[in-house]
Amino acid sequence: DQQVKQNSPSLSVQEGRISILNCDYTNSMFDYFLWYKKYPAEGPTFLISISSIKDKNEDGRFTVFLNKSAKHLSLHIVPSQPGDSAVYFCAASADYGGSQGNLIFGKGTKLSVKP
Amino acid sequence: DSGVTQTPKHLITATGQRVTLRCSPRSGDLSVYWYQQSLDQGLQFLIQYYNGEERAKGNILERFSAQQFPDLHSELNLSSLELGDSALYFCASSTGTGYYNEQFFGPGTRLTVL
Numbered sequence: 414d415q416q417v418k419q420n421s422p423s424l425s426v427q428e429g430r431i432s433i434l435n436c437d438y439t440n441s442m443f444d445y446f447l448w449y450k451k452y453p454a455e456g457p458t459f460l461i462s463i464s465s466i467k468d469k470n471e472d473g474r475f476t477v478f479l480n481k482s483a484k485h486l487s488l489h490i491v492p493s494q495p496g497d498s499a500v501y502f503c504a505a506s507a508d509y510g511g512s513q514g515n516l517i518f519g520k521g522t523k524l525s526v527k528p
Numbered sequence: 529d530s531g532v533t534q535t536p537k538h539l540i541t542a543t544g545q546r547v548t549l550r551c552s553p554r555s556g557d558l559s560v561y562w563y564q565q566s567l568d569q570g571l572q573f574l575i576q577y578y579n580g581e582e583r584a585k586g587n588i589l590e591r592f593s594a595q596q597f598p599d600l601h602s603e604l605n606l607s608s609l610e611l612g613d614s615a616l617y618f619c620a621s622s623t624g625t626g627y628y629n630e631q632f633f634g635p636g637t638r639l640t641v642l
Contacts, residue, residue, distance in 0.1 A: 417570075419570075445628055447630070449633075454635070455635055455636075456530060456532070456618055456620075456633030456634050456635050456636050457571070457618070457633045458530070458633070459630045459631070459632070462630065464628070502570060502571065504571075506628075515561060515573040515576050515584050515586055516561075516571075516573065516631060517573065518563075518570040518571040518572075518573075519570050520568070520569060520570040521570060
């Protein structure tokens, strides 16, 4: 039973256009969400996060939107660059008493940005 | 470079064997997490240690165990290995117990069980 779902295994976008990566979750206890980027042969790299008290967080070209009622979040990359080509993982966390921080990951979406 | 190191980078072994994966967290980080990434799967949380103590357990098999030492490095022990244990194993670290703390991932250890 997947608690974090990324339904698009891959996405192809033209350089300069917007990339939109989507993520759905089922566990209503999740209240902190993160996006990680992963290049081949490397570990995931933190990109951006959002807590459930917000509905938007922006960092440069990256913006994450959170729709709690729909249990849905999305990552927008504008403008997309060829160097953004990677696998993007959505992850979620819940505060089970403050002593745990394990992340629940989706299966990832492979983004290809074409020049 | 995240500052998290993992050794070895690759490991090839046979079924039934036992291996140890090692992780050194970023300087100052007290929490260490282990994740497994199998083919076509996302990262699955295995176990978390904070300052030497186990804090959370995920889908970790009984054949697997881990510990965090006084110098904060961690080891993941995998025994009675099966073909299905072939995967990428990632270690991550964070400053606090983890909640609201960004986790920094190492480059991973690729385990192949033949």
